[in-house]
Amino acid sequence: MKEGFLRxxxxxxxxxxxxxxxxxxxxxxxxxxxxxxxxxxxISRTAVWKHIRNLKTLGYRIESVPSVGYRLVAAPDLxxxxxxxxxxxxxxxxxxxxAFNETASTNETAFKMAxxxxxxxxxxxxxxxxxxxxxxxxxxxxxxxxxxxxxxILRPPILPLQAVQMTFLSAVAxxxxxxxxxxxxxxxxxxxxxxxxxxxxxxxxxxxxxETEKVNFIILGIGVNIxxxxxxxxxxxxxxxxxxRIESGRPVDRVDFARxxxxxxxxxxxxxxxxxxGAVRDEWLARCAMIGRRVHVDYRDSAVAxxxxxxxxxxxxxxxxxxxxxxxxxxxxxxxx
Amino acid sequence: MKEGFLRxxxxxxxxxxxxxxxxxxxxxxxxxxxxxxxxxxxISRTAVWKHIRNLKTLGYRIESVPSVGYRLVAAPDLxxxxxxxxxxxxxxxxxxxxAFNETASTNETAFKMAxxxxxxxxxxxxxxxxxxxxxxxxxxxxxxxxxxxxxxILRPPILPLQAVQMTFLSAVAxxxxxxxxxxxxxxxxxxxxxxxxxxxxxxxxxxxxxETEKVNFIILGIGVNIxxxxxxxxxxxxxxxxxxRIESGRPVDRVDFARxxxxxxxxxxxxxxxxxxGAVRDEWLARCAMIGRRVHVDYRDSAVAxxxxxxxxxxxxxxxxxxxxxxxxxxxxxxxx
Numbered sequence: 001m002k003e004g005f006l007r008x009x010x011x012x013x014x015x016x017x018x019x020x021x022x023x024x025x026x027x028x029x030x031x032x033x034x035x036x037x038x039x040x041x042x043i044s045r046t047a048v049w050k051h052i053r054n055l056k057t058l059g060y061r062i063e064s065v066p067s068v069g070y071r072l073v074a075a076p077d078l079x080x081x082x083x084x085x086x087x088x089x090x091x092x093x094x095x096x097x098x099a100f101n102e103t104a105s106t107n108e109t110a111f112k113m114a115x116x117x118x119x120x121x122x123x124x125x126x127x128x129x130x131x132x133x134x135x136x137x138x139x140x141x142x143x144x145x146x147x148x149x150x151x152x153i154l155r156p157p158i159l160p161l162q163a164v165q166m167t168f169l170s171a172v173a174x175x176x177x178x179x180x181x182x183x184x185x186x187x188x189x190x191x192x193x194x195x196x197x198x199x200x201x202x203x204x205x206x207x208x209x210x211e212t213e214k215v216n217f218i219i220l221g222i223g224v225n226i227x228x229x230x231x232x233x234x235x236x237x238x239x240x241x242x243x244x245r246i247e248s249g250r251p252v253d254r255v256d257f258a259r260x261x262x263x264x265x266x267x268x269x270x271x272x273x274x275x276x277x278g279a280v281r282d283e284w285l286a287r288c289a290m291i292g293r294r295v296h297v298d299y300r301d302s303a304v305a306x307x308x309x310x311x312x313x314x315x316x317x318x319x320x321x322x323x324x325x326x327x328x329x330x331x332x333x334x335x336x337x
Numbered sequence: 338m339k340e341g342f343l344r345x346x347x348x349x350x351x352x353x354x355x356x357x358x359x360x361x362x363x364x365x366x367x368x369x370x371x372x373x374x375x376x377x378x379x380i381s382r383t384a385v386w387k388h389i390r391n392l393k394t395l396g397y398r399i400e401s402v403p404s405v406g407y408r409l410v411a412a413p414d415l416x417x418x419x420x421x422x423x424x425x426x427x428x429x430x431x432x433x434x435x436a437f438n439e440t441a442s443t444n445e446t447a448f449k450m451a452x453x454x455x456x457x458x459x460x461x462x463x464x465x466x467x468x469x470x471x472x473x474x475x476x477x478x479x480x481x482x483x484x485x486x487x488x489x490i491l492r493p494p495i496l497p498l499q500a501v502q503m504t505f506l507s508a509v510a511x512x513x514x515x516x517x518x519x520x521x522x523x524x525x526x527x528x529x530x531x532x533x534x535x536x537x538x539x540x541x542x543x544x545x546x547x548e549t550e551k552v553n554f555i556i557l558g559i560g561v562n563i564x565x566x567x568x569x570x571x572x573x574x575x576x577x578x579x580x581x582r583i584e585s586g587r588p589v590d591r592v593d594f595a596r597x598x599x600x601x602x603x604x605x606x607x608x609x610x611x612x613x614x615g616a617v618r619d620e621w622l623a624r625c626a627m628i629g630r631r632v633h634v635d636y637r638d639s640a641v642a643x644x645x646x647x648x649x650x651x652x653x654x655x656x657x658x659x660x661x662x663x664x665x666x667x668x669x670x671x672x673x674x
Contacts, residue, residue, distance in 0.1 A: 111452070111546070136550060159667055160497055160545070161651060167549045191549065205548060208497070209448070212504045212528065212543045212652070213473060213668040314498060315549070330496055331550040 016041055016051055018082045021060075024072035025086065033069035058082075075255075079125050079148065083255045090266035092121040093152060100126040102144070105133050107207055107221040110151035114217035115209060120155040123262065132223065133205055136331075140203060141234055146227040147243070148258055152220040152265065156273065160210040163218055164315030165277045167192045167206045168284045169268050170220045174202045175287050176268075177261040178224075182248040187289035190308070190317045190334050194224075195289070199242035201225050222261070227251050277313065285310060290334065295319070299332030308334075353378055353388055355419050358397075361409035362423065370406035395419075412592075416462050416485065420592045427603035429458040430489060437463040439481070442470050444544055444558040447488035451554035452546060457492040460599065469560065470542055473668075477540060478571055483564040484580070485595055489557040489602065493610065497547040500555055501652030502614045504529045504543045505621045506605050507557045511539045512624050513605075514598040515561075519585040524626035527645070527654045527671050531561075532626070536579035538562050559598070564588050614650065622647060627671065632656070636669030645671075 019041055023032055037048045052070055056062055059076025075083055081097035088094055096119065103109050103126040110124040128144035142149055154166065171192040178186040178194060178201065187195050194202035205221040225243035233241050244252045271279055285291055290308045297304050297319070304327055306319035316328035356378055360369055374385045389407055393399055396413025412420055418434035425431055433456065440446050440463040447461040465481035479486055491503065508529040515523040515531060515538065524532050531539035542558040562580035570578050581589045608616055622628055627645045634641050634656070641664055643656035653665035 115448070115452075135548070160500065160547075161667065163497065163547075164549055207546065207548050207553075210497075210500075210545055210547070211472070212501055216544075330498065 015082070016043065016047075017055055017058075018085065020048075020051055020055065021072070021075075021082055021086065024070075029071070031065050031069045031071045036069070077145070077254070079127060079254055079258060081125075084125075084258050084262070088259050088262060090121075090263055091270055093266040093269065094121060094123050094262040095119070096122045098122065098124050100124075102126060102128045102130060104131045105129050106149050106151040107133055107205060107219050110153055110219045110221075111207055111209070114153045114219060118153055120153060121266075122153040123150055124152075125150045125258070133221070134203055134223075135205055140205070140223050141237075142223070143228065143232055146225075146229075146232070148222070148224045148226055148254055148261070150222050150258065150261075152222070152262075154218045154220065154269065156215060156218065156269075158215050159213060160208065160215055161314060162277070163206070163208050163210065163215055164191075165272070165280065165313070166218050166220060167204060167315060168277075168311070169272055169280045170204050170206065170222060170265065172280055172283045172287065173261060173264040173268050174204065174222060174224060176264040177257060178202070178244065180260050180264075181252055181257050182244050184244075184247055186287070188284060188287045190288060190290060190311070190329075191315060193239075196242055196244075196247040199240040201242050201244060201247070220265070224257065224261075226254050226257055281311065290317075290336065294337040295334050296337045297329050297332040297334045299329075304329065305337055352419070353380065353384075354392055354395075355422065357385075357388055357392065358409070358419055358423065361407075366408070368402050368406045368408045373406070414482070414591070416464060416591055416595060418462075421462075421595050421599070425596050425599060427458075427600055428607055430603040430606065431458060431460050431599040432456070433459045435459065435461050437461075439463060439465045439467060441468045442466050443486050443488040444470055444542060444556050447490055447556045447558075448544055448546070451490045451492075451556060455490055457490060458603075459490040460487055461489075462487045462595070470558070471540055471560075472542055477542070477560050478574075479560070480565065480569055483562075483566075483569070485559070485561045485563055485591055485598070487559050487595065487598075489559070489599075491555045491557065491606065493552060493555065493606075495552050496550065497545065497552055498651060499614070500543070500545050500547065500552055501528075502609070502617065502650070503555050503557060504541060504652060505648070506609055506617045507541050507543065507559060507602065509617055509620045509624065510598060510601040510605050511541065511559060511561060513601040514594060515539070515581065517597050517601075518589055518594050519581050521581075521584055523624070525621060525624045527625060527627060527648070528652060530576075533579055533581075533584040536577040538579050538581060538584070557602070561594065561598075563591050563594060618648065627654075627673065631674040632671050633674050634666050634669040634671050636666075641666065642674055 034045050034048050038045050052062055059078055061073040063071045063073050079099055081099050084097055106124045106126050126149050129142035129149050132140035132142035134140040171188050174194045175186045175188055184196055189195055192204040193200050202224040207219045209216045227245045228243040295308045306321040309320055310318045316330050319327045319329055321327055371382050371385050375382050389399055396415050398410040400408045400410050416436055418436050421434055443461045443463050463486050466479035466486050469477035469479035471477040508525050511531045512523045512525055521533055526532055529541040530537050539561040544556045546553045564582045565580040632645045643658040646657055647655045653667050656664045656666055658664055
């Protein structure tokens, strides 16, 4: 694949590499004999040795203790499917994870995979993106090794009109993930930026393939600034940006964050499928810092200002104008007035 | 390409094959000398001969008159880009036409091409489809050589919410095309079937690739039963079907029909871009046989009945129920009550 080296695709935690890691993790820091690995995995000693060598290539530090066995010293600081899947209990999301060192855009890759029939819940992750996409054709800064760039394929049985509801669902999941891993209190900006101290820490770009009366697939594109430092942001950013590390004052484990995010997405999506949009909307409204306040919206050459009062089922921001009329805003850049 | 032999892609009528055909058509029935072709096209006599041979392979009957020249006797009954482009004057649609002997589905091919950046107005045509798609996952019967199966790529600057408006636009274009080529009076059934004598003569399946706030592309999928005979329809059709030939009592030239359809689409699309949805909606309403009448709608396990009074900007059919409430129908099968 031209987008870079495909690391691994994991389904249901059943690869041999992953079994080996599970055995190591069952007794942390202990030496495991080659014989034990060989008998548990039902493969030869030579095959065990080859898999250990493969894990080392991926960045795992594994010590060989002569005539005793192997010990896992450290996992690499990489978003490996083997790591994210470990301990991830979800119903739909993350059953298949595909990771790249670099891809043009995880959304683009996921879109193509969805078209080719990839199952619901497939996750595409990359350490870096060469053409990361932001909202409205903008660029999303995607340096390597410090952040999370991922795209999730969903196939909800909804109409294209309702697809925007997934945007709110993913914003709520990201906010939950940020809160859970850092204890900070993120807010949401319409339609789907997640902020810390008023600065953007995550951006969401959803795409879909649809027929007039049926969504075929939706791609939830999620970029979260995790360990990016202040000097890694470009100087000409349209909106002030920050990262979990800058805000919390300490590095955040990217694999932990990814796992928490996928779990929250899974929970929210299950509740959406069972009970509809209401619960997602309520949590989104509770987390949105703009509701009940006066805002400005710019869209192409026009602008409007008013009191933000809520969102409707089509994702429009409801603004009460000074003359009392209610305006439905479907696209644009919003800021507090 | 696995979907079959790619015939030709024509842009702006500039291929040599097409120039040769234009020269023949300027003096119908006349012999044109190899020398004249060679000097007008600025290619060698041998190259002229090779192009003539190629045109014969495509199905053109061209007579070689020894030591005089060539004469075009007949064009093949095939939807060749060279034929459709001849005399087609449009602003956007059909500037590039790609034709296949067979493809799985012209919509699928066009969707992939759009993703890869194919320009607005690109038309994909096939003589037959092995997996022709109808609405709501149904199959569209696509026998070879008798009908028109085509997909058109558009890139209107609209929101995903408004994409359904393109469905109504393509239904109006098909109705105009049927009227113009047969003098019959087609009607439209919500959302986008075109009927003759109450039987389906064309089906439309639109698809899109979109972001939350921006349509990237829309595929207008159009299937028209042109010269299909009664015994070519499968016995188990959900809705009664017919063809232009059955209704008009005589065969219809498929190339003529395609040319008229592309021209009508081009005109309607230009008016939509300049003046919005209003004119399309008005013509759709005037051509829809259901407005002002009592209808039944089935969708999955539910059903509703009422008086059809119009459509809204999201494409919903507006029904006035017996108790006076207005119901917005977004998907389903409609029939007269």
